[in-house]
Amino acid sequence: MTADPDFDVVIVGAGFSGAIMAKILGSAGKRVLLLDSGPHDTPDRVTFQNAYLSSDAKLPNAPYPPYERDPSRQAAPRAMTAMTLTWPSLSDMRNLKTVLPSFNRQSYLTYTDSSEIPFLSTYERIVGGTSWHWLGTALRFDASDFEMKSRYNVMVDWPLKLTDLFDDYAQAEKEIGVSANVEDQRAMEKYLGVQFPPGYEYPMGRIPMSVSDKVINEEMKGLTFDGHDLEMTCTPQGRNSAFRNGRPACRGNSSCVPICPIHAKYDSMETLQDAMATGNVELVTQAVVTDLEPGPNGIIRSLNYLVYEEANGHISKQTKSVTAKVFVLAAHAIETVKILQMSNNRKGIANKSDQVGRNLMDHLCYLGWGLSNTQGFPYRGPRSGSGIETLRDGPFRARRSAWRVDVGNVGWEWADDDPATSLKDFVNGTNNSRLNPAKEQLFGAELVERLNHFNTRMMRLCYLVEQEPMQENRITLSDTHTDGLGLPRPLVNYRVTDSELTLRGIAAAEETTDLIFDKVGKNYSRFIDGTGYPAIKFNLDGQDHKANLYGAGHIVGTYRMGTDDTNSVVDNNQRCWEHRNLFLLGSGSFPTIATGNPTLTLVALTFRTSRSILADLD
Amino acid sequence: MSISRVARSGATIGFCAAVTLGLSGRDGLAQTNDVSLAPDMPADVIAGNPIGNYEDYNIYSWLSFVALNWPVGENGQPDVNSIIGQNGDNSTVWETWMEDYQILVEDGEVPPTWQAPRAVPPVCGNTKAQSGPSRTIRHVSSKTGAVVSLTNQADAGPLIDQNGNYVRYEILFNEIMYNYIVQNKLYTLAGLSDISEINFPAGASPFGNEGATEVKASWKILGKGDDPSRFHVATSYVYDQAENTCASEMLGLVGFHIATKTNSAPQWIWSTFEHIDNAPDKGNLNTNKHYSFYSSGCLDNGSTCKANQLPEMPWNPTQSGQTPVQVVREAQINGTTTRINAHFQGALKAVNPHSVWGNYILVGTQYPQKPSDPTDPQGRPFPPYLANTTMETFLQGEVPTSSSSCIGCHSGATASNSGKPTDFTFILSRVTAKD
Amino acid sequence: MNAHVPDTFLTLSSALTGFTEETLIFAQQTADFYAVFEGAYGADTLAQLMQSFQSAVGEGNSPQQAAAHILDETQDKTLAEAARALIVFWYLGQIKSTADPTVLHIPSANFFKQGLTWRAIQAHPPAASTQQFGYWTTPPAALSDFL
Structure with a gap:
């Protein structure tokens, strides 16, 4: 013994x-x-x-x-x-083998050269x-x-x-x-089936929709994709909508990722x-x-x-x-x-x-962003409070990945680091945001007005595309790189284009973005071929696609x-x-x-x- | 004229009625007799907003402190025939106010009437009390992270003094606030839902109405190395609800917040006082003085103790002999405030050189510079950050949203069953009774 | 508070940014834009900026015209660039670092919080809102209130 x-x-x-x-x-x-x-x-x-x-x-x-x-x-x-900000651009990927040794030295996650x-x-x-x-x-x-x-x-x-x-x-x-109204969620039953037993109530009531959410929801009315209505639902959120367990209600600091300064978020x-x-x-x-x-x-x-x-x-x-x-x-x-x-x-x-x-796996994020005709006043409220949940299930899942759409409250921050990017454009006469094509240099009242005009209309959709599990997307131990304790760092092999199911999900996200912005305003989503913008290219049904992808943290x-x-x-x-x-x-x-x-x-x-x-x- | 006094109804005006403040501008304090010790709360500051005059607000704070700590007479009223500190220490007006836990009743219960004798928890009846404790300090021992639990600081954790004892916190409020809560049944979830907007009465000038006032006191157990004659003292039952234990202790007042709602400050005026033996300034640590929360010889693994760090978990106030928190004051008290402190301390010591009240200093006063700014419900508080070393020990500093700002934090106070603002008090965030 | 900040710095900054001096004074209470800008660009450049502005105003120009004059690169490129950097500093809290002048940095958390960009778009800096629960369900105050 x-x-x-x-x-x-x-x-x-x-x-x-x-x-x-x-x-x-x-x-x-x-x-x-x-x-x-x-x-x-x-x-x-x-x-x-x-x-x-x-x-x-x-x-x-x-x-x-x-x-x-x-x-x-x-x-x-x-x-x-x-x-990831030093990952080679798509057109540079043929150089991956030459770039990788230096990348792997600096990155905790090291990569095989068959990674995409x-x-x-x-x-x-x-x-x-x-x-x-x-x-x-x-x-x-x-x-x-x-x-x-x-x-x-x-x-x-x-x-x-x-x-x-x-x-x-x-x-x-x-x-x-979690703050949510169960009725909001039950309204999705016709798309998602039953998710709650009878009589269930959430611990706290919903966190209400932002102005920006309401604008998009209103203007999207009548649109459908793959036979499902495009409509928004208040997201159940692990943030307080009342004082609970010694923590205050959310005050919309818009920084849930990366930090809630008041601990309203669990x-x-x-x-x-x-x-x-x-x-x-x-x-x-x-x-x-x-x-x-x-x-x-x-x-x-x-x-x-x-x-x-x-x-x-x-x-x-x-x-x-x-x-x-x-x-x-x-x-x-x-x-x-x-x-x-x-x-x-x-x-x-x-x-x-x-x-x-x-x-x-991760939820592969496809970002769709643009300007709405109506001011939605983003950069206010919880970072994301609503989403399109209607397309999370349906017969289409036999041929393409499903996704939900996280609708952001922080304008183009994720997409292009706005409002900082457009501010610098308007002051310095550059056009990185594509909102200053005439490369004007502004100051004073004109600067305020231009900045306000665009930034109060910015919208960003994040499609969380369900990535198909693939045997070869895997973690092993690196033989060559260690951490400060002498332990091996992870060696990652990671690819996206081997799954047609996943790619069709990404293509559906692109299509939906066009559909939405045709109705709501103007689509500014774009493919960026630059260092630090990991991207894939693929062909589906004879059509070429290129897409930048972002991580969901999942x-x-x-x-x-x-x-x-x-x-x-x-x-x-x-x-x-x-x-x-x-x-x-x-x-x-x-x-x-x-x-x-x-x-x-x-x-x-x-x-x-x-x-x-x-x-x-x- | 920048500060108005509360008009006292009835015939007992006495000593204070003649007090009219003639302060204006920065030289006001040169004539020390302009500001007298009086038992009446100031009603409001006539503000030169935006920006305002910081000195006026600091005088307002001291007048409030003196009035609230005035010797208490009958029915919780100030004894106008006495003067603060004439016998060294005295029992005070605010200590007769309603305690937060008295209105945080169980389902179906009703808060006690104003000035009703306080019920003593049964377990305290077994305590061998020295000469009848005047009050009961309650604390819960396990729920942590609470904005207000009675051994944890707001948004942080406990403060442990140099003797290894936990500091205790107490929250009380005046009759105006009590009446508003009771009349609107805000001690129940139903009451909190029914009311359209929570809006406590404000102190007003020139009419002199008194406004809703809340105080928070921090107490340390007086023990080894402490000189009780330097503190305002209360013998108290220290009751632990979770463990159902009770002890009679001699407590010394180490920190004191006053928050008053006024017409000029719908975000309330926030005054904070400390005992002078609490902790040294960060810039002046070479001192042999005895502090309640600082030891000049404090070493941790051979190196000097890191200041203002939360104690290791688990936190349990019933355990004695725990590692003290090393405290320093991060921001020096500003020059204007220091001058006003010297003035009032002098006036208090003039009444009696052994007055305990002369051992307290104002750390600062936070007020809204632009109270009706449509872009900022906090009204642009000044100073932007303000902390008491015994109550916001761990949140001192100048980091936006995280570092201590009275208005910043309290403007986020909501009901316990919704996001409805509770007009800057967290008491109503802890209501559990249904109706 | 901020007794060391010359009025001309505030009127110049107000003309460049489009915000009132009152708003700039509030910002100065926790983030000393004046002192940090002086540290990064030098007392001479700062004095030249203020002098150039003041003399243009003295010649009967409006503050806006005076600001436009400073920003005109054909007059004085270095000065115009410094003025633009001052605008970016007020708007984003970012300024060239003395350690590495090729990169912009944020001197302290309060500079980020006080950045005027967030006011210009009727919002608030992330992680530094002063609003209450649910404010996001209704449109913000008018733009003029933010200036």
Whole structure:
């Protein structure tokens, strides 16, 4: 007999899943060790807010450490949007092989030369994880999202149905604090089927639509695509619409990504405080897991990790080991894979199915932007509060990817960094925004009026295209590049054009954008062939397409759940088939990326898995 | 003339009726007898907005402080036959006001009547009290991150003093505010839904009506190294609702916020005071003085303690002997305020050299410079940032939206069941009774 | 507050930006545009800008005409470029860095918050709104109120 383990449960990652699970298990009296690879900023968020406001490039990572760029000198580096800014332009892609060595040196995510575009999304490695910079969109998936193979004969089914998750979705909405009116969502039933059991109510009422949303919705009336009406719905949002749980109502700071300065948007910090208050949860920060040690029957016996300190560019580290009855990896779809692959002397574990690291997915964002005839006054209100949900399901899914459209409240900020770009154009006589074709130089009242005329009419649609899972879109360990702790960096192979299903989804987004702006105003969407604008080209039905793609921040699919140990890494409780005391949380377990933003579903699955773990422990 | 006084009805005007302030411009304070100690609240500042005169607002703050801390007589009224601090310390007017938890009733309950004796939690009856505690400080021990819980600061966490004890916070409001809440049943969710707009009565000039006023006090447990004769002291029951424990403690007042709604300031006027022994200025740390929240020898792993950092979790006020928070004041108190402080401290010490009230200083006064700016419901507050080292310890600084701004934060106060603004008070954000 | 800021700097800035001096004074309360601009472009350039503006006004030109005169590159290219940089600074809080003059940077969070661009488009800087819940459901105040 071995000695009593150090803890009941060790959880790796203090983000959405890890913090919630720590709270559930701690409240049930279980002794929990929670490890996070990054530092623990005090929850006052002043440091992050200051870093964001004073940063020159307001990218999703901007508020959060590490602030330096060199991943080989950082103990816990992460993927950064800034790195995609040096990706070669489409016309330059033939040079990828020559550019890659230098790109890979500077980027935490390194790439194979058969990649087409970089993986476009980012995440955070700090206590609280990517909950710091999530948008707050808290949609349930629709019934078809779980049954794509059965219903449309494409992709795969989940080993779960929507109805299995009703209670867990409700718990997730309560923990996060979701604001929505259930009637708004039920109005989508004719398109999306039933998503709520009878009698369900959200914890708080809706966050109302912005002026800009109402203008687009009004002017789009009567338009249809693939037989469905184009109409907007208030998005269920993890932001308060009333004072709740010690947090204020949303004040429309328009910066949900990357930081809510007033904590109206949920993040893991409050759940973590609850978890710590149980007295049963111990948090160790700056702890990077190196590997898991399986014993007889695949049962994981211990977990090894490095605790590090960084000072003056120097990293000192200490090796530690911990035993537990149950191990939980909640370190995100890329870091969790790394831990599995680094285990067993880098031969990997949990990989009988050969699915570990494969099927990396994101919602591929196609941006459509233009000017509306009517002033909508963007740059006001939550960053996004409404969307077009009517095209998330339908018979068309047999031939093309579905999408939802996130309708922005921040003008062309994402598209071309406005209002800064047009301001500089009007002052300096340039035309980067294409709003100053005569290259005028303005000042005073004229400058104000010109800037106001265009910027109060800007609109941006983001189509979140469901990316088909592909075996060759995968994460492995780099043989050549390491981080500051000497651990291998991820090697990514990433392509888009191998999936006709996905490409047809992108083409449908282009078409819909034309349709909308023909009615609403003028389409300014364009293809940009420039460094830092990852793009693809493809031919469909004899027609050439080129599109820039952006990341949704949805990192999905690298340890898919399924029906047995030959087709999947985990079962429908996120338990590893081969290691019965090892659970993998987060969107890495999703077999498909579906048509909703993933956070709510991954939180719901955390509640489901917590029940399994509690049952095991009792 | 820039500050108007509350007109007192009835015959008990006495001492204060003659006070007329002749302050104008920056030289007003040269004639120290212009500003007297009086038991009446100033009603409003006659503002030269936009921009305004900061000095007037600071005088307004001190007049409020003196009036609220005036010796209390019958029915919670100031005792006009006494003078503040004549016996060193005195029980005060504001301490008889309604506590926030008294109107945050359970479903079906009704708040107590104004000035009704306070109910003592049953568990406190078992406490061996020294000479009848005057008040009960309640706190909850586990809910964290709350804008107001009684050991956590707004949007932050707890402050732990040099003796390892948690600072306690208390929120009270005046009768005008109480009447408005009770008459509109704003202590219930139904009342909050029914009212079309929450709009507390404002102090008015020239009529001299008193406005809705809310105060927040921070208290430390007086212990090792503390000299009780330097503080305004209250012996209190410290009651922990979650743990159902109660202790009788001698508390010293370390911080004091006053917020008053006036005609000239629909965003309210925010005054904040501190005890002079709290913490040193960031620029003046070489001191051997004893501070409640600062130790010059504080070391952490061999290096000097980082100031104004939240304590490690978990936070539990019932545990004693926890690691103190090292506090410094980030922004030096400005010159105008310092001069006015010297004036009032001098006047208070003139009454009695041992007056505890002379040990308090005004940190600043935040007011709206352009109260009806259609582009800014906050009315362009000045100073843009203002913090009390005992109440916004961790949010000092000048980072937009995050650093402490009284109006900035309170303008986001809404009902607990909707986004309806509650006119700058977070008390109504914590209502749970249905109807 | 900001006693060191000369009136001419405010009238010049007002003419260049199209905003009232009152709005600029409010901005100066947390972000010293005057001192930082002087640091980046030098006291001489700043003095020349103000002098050029003032003498044009002294000759009977309106502030707008005086501003146009300064911005005319055929008169003095360096001065015109500095004036344009001052406009961009007021509008975006971005100015050339003394460490690397080829890139624009934001000296501190308050410069970003005070950028006039957001007022010119009747909005607010991201992460620094002063509005209340639901303000986004109705159109903003009139443009003239923002100036």
